[in-house]
Amino acid sequence: MTAILLFGIVVTAFCVLALNKVPIWVWAAFALSAAFAILTVYGGGAFVQFLLLAPGLILAALSVPFVRRNFIAKPLFDGLRRTFPAISDTEREALAAGTVGWDAQLFSGTPDWAQLKAVPPIQLSSDERAFLDGPTEELCAMSDDWDMRHNRRDVPPEVWDFIKDNGFWGMLISKEHGGLGFSAQAQSLILGKVASRSPDIAIICMVPNSLGPGELVEKYGTSEQQDYYLPRLAKGLEVPCFALTSPNAGSDAASMRDVGIVCEETYKGKKTLGMRVTWNKRYITLAPKATLLGLAFNLLDPDNLLELDKEDIGITLALIPASHEGVVIGNRHLPGGNLFPNGPTSGDDVFIPLDFIIGGRDMVGRGWGMLMECLAVGRAISLPATSTSAIKSVLRTTSAYARLRRQFSIPISIMEGVEEPLTRIVENAYTVEAARAMTAAMVGAGQKPSVISALLKYSSTERMRQSITDAMDIHGGRAICDGPSNYLQAAYQAVPVSITVEGANILTRTLITFAQGALRCHPYLFKETEALQDKNTDRGFDDFEEAFYGHIGWSLANATASMLHNFSGSRFAKGPGHVPETEQWYRQLSRASRSFAFVADLTVGILAGGLKTKQKITGRMADALCELYFLSAILKRFEDDGKPASDILIVELCARNSLHRFETALQGVIDNFPVRPAAYIMKLVALPLGIRSKPASDRLGKKVVALAIQPGDVRDRLTSEIYINENPEDITGILEYTLKLAISLERAEKAIEKAVRSGKIHRHYGSDWFQEAIDKKIVTAHEADDLRELDELINKVIAVDQFTPDEVIPHYKTDKTKSTSDKSGQATKEKQKNVAAE
Numbered sequence: 066m067t068a069i070l071l072f073g074i075v076v077t078a079f080c081v082l083a084l085n086k087v088p089i090w091v092w093a094a095f096a097l098s099a100a101f102a103i104l105t106v107y108g109g110g111a112f113v114q115f116l117l118l119a120p121g122l123i124l125a126a127l128s129v130p131f132v133r134r135n136f137i138a139k140p141l142f143d144g145l146r147r148t149f150p151a152i153s154d155t156e157r158e159a160l161a162a163g164t165v166g167w168d169a170q171l172f173s174g175t176p177d178w179a180q181l182k183a184v185p186p187i188q189l190s191s192d193e194r195a196f197l198d199g200p201t202e203e204l205c206a207m208s209d210d211w212d213m214r215h216n217r218r219d220v221p222p223e224v225w226d227f228i229k230d231n232g233f234w235g236m237l238i239s240k241e242h243g244g245l246g247f248s249a250q251a252q253s254l255i256l257g258k259v260a261s262r263s264p265d266i267a268i269i270c271m272v273p274n275s276l277g278p279g280e281l282v283e284k285y286g287t288s289e290q291q292d293y294y295l296p297r298l299a300k301g302l303e304v305p306c307f308a309l310t311s312p313n314a315g316s317d318a319a320s321m322r323d324v325g326i327v328c329e330e331t332y333k334g335k336k337t338l339g340m341r342v343t344w345n346k347r348y349i350t351l352a353p354k355a356t357l358l359g360l361a362f363n364l365l366d367p368d369n370l371l372e373l374d375k376e377d378i379g380i381t382l383a384l385i386p387a388s389h390e391g392v393v394i395g396n397r398h399l400p401g402g403n404l405f406p407n408g409p410t411s412g413d414d415v416f417i418p419l420d421f422i423i424g425g426r427d428m429v430g431r432g433w434g435m436l437m438e439c440l441a442v443g444r445a446i447s448l449p450a451t452s453t454s455a456i457k458s459v460l461r462t463t464s465a466y467a468r469l470r471r472q473f474s475i476p477i478s479i480m481e482g483v484e485e486p487l488t489r490i491v492e493n494a495y496t497v498e499a500a501r502a503m504t505a506a507m508v509g510a511g512q513k514p515s516v517i518s519a520l521l522k523y524s525s526t527e528r529m530r531q532s533i534t535d536a537m538d539i540h541g542g543r544a545i546c547d548g549p550s551n552y553l554q555a556a557y558q559a560v561p562v563s564i565t566v567e568g569a570n571i572l573t574r575t576l577i578t579f580a581q582g583a584l585r586c587h588p589y590l591f592k593e594t595e596a597l598q599d600k601n602t603d604r605g606f607d608d609f610e611e612a613f614y615g616h617i618g619w620s621l622a623n624a625t626a627s628m629l630h631n632f633s634g635s636r637f638a639k640g641p642g643h644v645p646e647t648e649q650w651y652r653q654l655s656r657a658s659r660s661f662a663f664v665a666d667l668t669v670g671i672l673a674g675g676l677k678t679k680q681k682i683t684g685r686m687a688d689a690l691c692e693l694y695f696l697s698a699i700l701k702r703f704e705d706d707g708k709p710a711s712d713i714l715i716v717e718l719c720a721r722n723s724l725h726r727f728e729t730a731l732q733g734v735i736d737n738f739p740v741r742p743a744a745y746i747m748k749l750v751a752l753p754l755g756i757r758s759k760p761a762s763d764r765l766g767k768k769v770v771a772l773a774i775q776p777g778d779v780r781d782r783l784t785s786e787i788y789i790n791e792n793p794e795d796i797t798g799i800l801e802y803t804l805k806l807a808i809s810l811e812r813a814e815k816a817i818e819k820a821v822r823s824g825k826i827h828r829h830y831g832s833d834w835f836q837e838a839i840d841k842k843i844v845t846a847h848e849a850d851d852l853r854e855l856d857e858l859i860n861k862v863i864a865v866d867q868f869t870p871d872e873v874i875p876h877y878k879t880d881k882t883k884s885t886s887d888k889s890g891q892a893t894k895e896k897q898k899n900v901a902a903e
């Protein structure tokens with residue numbers, strides 16, 4: 066009994082001290098008191114006394130700053146400084162770009178719920194709302210996906226004009242410069258709605274509002290550049306594109322061979338300081354139609370004309386009119402089945418004056434930082450917006466289709482096999498919209514979330530890919546045969562584009578998200594790294610020492626809390642306390658955050674420079690962080706939506722699956738962690754009882770799907786702000802119209818099915834089974850009329866297109882003498898010039 070009591074007191078005291086991050090002398094006092102207590106009760110020989118008292122004595126010695134400094138911190142600092150891999154300027158810029166916010170809270174292990182609550186819910190100004198309900202809706206209604214994708218491989222002139230005239234390209238350009246000056250939330254919703262109708266048009270609208278030069282000029286341009294270009298960009302008087310990617314520099318864009326050499330030449334009759342630039346870029350969206358080329362290249366100044374006393378100035382960004390002498394532009398790639406213009410551009414020793422540089426002379430060599438900063442924002446808005454709307458759209462169409470499509474005499478939606486992928490689509494629609502809205506609100510509040518934007522980019526596009534594939538499976542052959550009535554193909558074909566652009570997903574997941582997250586969001590690691598790199602060794606050591614001891618206290622607190630929560634089923638974890646419906650999920654999130662923080666800390670501490678290569682570990686850590694972020698967004702969305710009782714089951718389903726995936730990711734890290742003793746510690750602390758969170762049950766999935774396929778509030782909320790119409794002549798409007806009719810005729814439909822099955826009436830081509838049903842008093846004459854209409858509509862809903870042999874001959878010709886290739890990484894520029902001239 067005494068033993069249990071003593072053990073209880075020691076463990077409780079340990080937890081209290083660890084959680085309160087007490088100073089080292091308190092630990093020394095605790096260790097010595099515990100040792101004396103044990104020795105008093107049980108006694109012991111000299112060796113036992115030594116073993117018990119040693120930790121306390123060591124801690125007591127370390128309480129003296131001189132000892133701590135010279136025997137622990139200094140040797141560690143010197144050792145790490147010698148072995149720590151040098152961080153290049155490019156890496157430093159990439160790491161330092163953007164801001165941290167909720168991601169840092171999750172990394173801390175003790176998320177401050179007030180910060181989550183403070184992120185504003187979706188709010189639009191009256192202008193933004195009017196634009197979303199007006200021109201955006203009109204643009205959607207104008208778009209004829211098949212005509213654009215198949216007949217034209219282009220957007221019709223009237224759609225180009227509508228986009229430009231209504232300012233779709235100037236959403237992020239301030240009103241002062243002639244743009245719409247819309248919030249991030251509005252831009253996200255507008256792009257999303259357009260994407261729900263035509264992913265291609267969304268891409269055309271997206272580029273000028275993302276890395277297209279507009280954002281760069283708005284943020285970094287000289288006042289002359291802003292005054293001249295921004296109003297022109299906002300009104301569509303310029304067609305912009307931005308060229309970063311080269312054949313030899315894709316994901317590793319910073320290694321580009323494109324180069325500019327500073328020189329002085331006569332330009333427009335005047336002696337002008339400028340650069341001779343040579344570039345070879347590919348995959349550039351809008352390039353074939355561009356009038357204004359944004360270009361990234363490495364600037365060299367061998368003659369020190371810029372007087373910066375260095376030859377390698379660094380990556381520099383310029384704005385070059387496409388009509389400028391020597392600019393080669395105009396050919397097209399064919400990116401899958403997508404129609405948006407995309408192609409290469411090149412230039413050979415083209416002279417451009419220095420004032421073509423975005424931001425002018427002051428910004429030479431600062432291009433990489435500018436790109437990273439803009440990417441952090443762009444990536445948080447554009448691709449999450451289009452991915453979310455794709456998921457919501459396929460939920461809307463697929464749930465209707467599954468309810469209307471019957472096989473084996475029942476709607477396929479009620480077959481469990483179909484219910485499973487439908488459940489995933491519902492979950493993705495709720496979760497990804499929650500994360501999209503929360504992130505857009507953060508950007509609107511001035512954040513530039515680099516880590517969140519990376520995790521949201523890869524996870525939202527992956528979930529879109531999963532949802533579209535699920536939708537295709539549910540539609541069967543109906544989705545495979547392309548044609549004017551196929552509403553899934555455009556989204557399906559756009560998937561690989563979203564996966565690849567703005568940081569290809571594999572790289573973004575495995576290389577960027579966790580490594581950057583750890584360095585930026587960890588409360589001490591960035592400080593420690595900075596201190597180790599500091600050229601002033603004394604200052605570096607002081608900063609390092611402070612951060613290092615803070616780090617130890619923080620790790621101990623997380624380890625203790627994580628174990629406590631894992632063993633107690635999160636009973637002592639803290640939620641915000643103001644939302645009883647979701648308090649249990651907040652507490653689970655709190656526990657998970659502690660576990661994540663501890664495992665992340667050990668992972669970074671042990672792998673250090675190896676983080677770049679141990680990508681299967683970092684990829685799983687990124688997935689774990691992603692689940693924590695999504696769960697936060699889910700809980701926030703429920704509150705922002707006004708806590709609708711009907712959504713609580715969806716929240717439960719999403720939360721259960723999220724926690725299960727989180728634990729699975731963490732388990733994967735532990736099972737594969739290369740340093741096994743560390744893996745055992747991780748397991749003991751983070752998953753001592755293994756994976757305890759079970760995924761949502763089949764029954765819960767069934768209930769959720771039932772809510773989502775029924776016209777009403779839940780379905781509308783799940784698919785909010787996408788283009789929806791009820792025109793039976795429209796490609797998707799017919800689904801809405803027919804679904805409502807089918808639901809109103811459910812009883813009569815069932816009666817007919819029963820009669821067919823029992824052989825009372827015969828449903829064959831050539832027989833009038835509706836009349837038969839009236840005659841046999843199975844349905845009324847009125848019902849039969851409606852059922853006839855429903856039958857005709859369903860036949861249209863399930864119909865696929867067919868073409869004459871002439872129609873399937875490719876509508877564009879490939880002349881092999883004209884196609885150019887960059888197979889060797891060297892575009893044949895003369896050939897390109899000839900083609901452009903023709």
Ligand SMILES: Cc1cc2nc3c(=O)[nH]c(=O)nc-3n(C[C@H](O)[C@H](O)[C@H](O)COP(=O)(O)OP(=O)(O)OC[C@H]3O[C@@H](n4cnc5c(N)ncnc54)[C@H](O)[C@@H]3O)c2cc1C
Nearest residue numbers: 307308309310315316348349350400566567569571572576
């Ligand atoms: C349709 C389309 C539109 C585009 N629009 C533009 C545009 O407007 N402007 C522009 O400048 N660029 C544009 N791009 C280029 C795009 O940004 C690049 O395609 C992208 O950066 C990937 O480069 P890559 O295709 O050369 O693939 P690679 O870099 O060859 O990558 C191949 C694979 O390897 C993975 N990988 C690479 N390095 C690592 C690593 N260190 N760790 C783990 N995995 C890694 C990648 O994730 C990818 O899966 C566009 C591309 C496409 C297809």
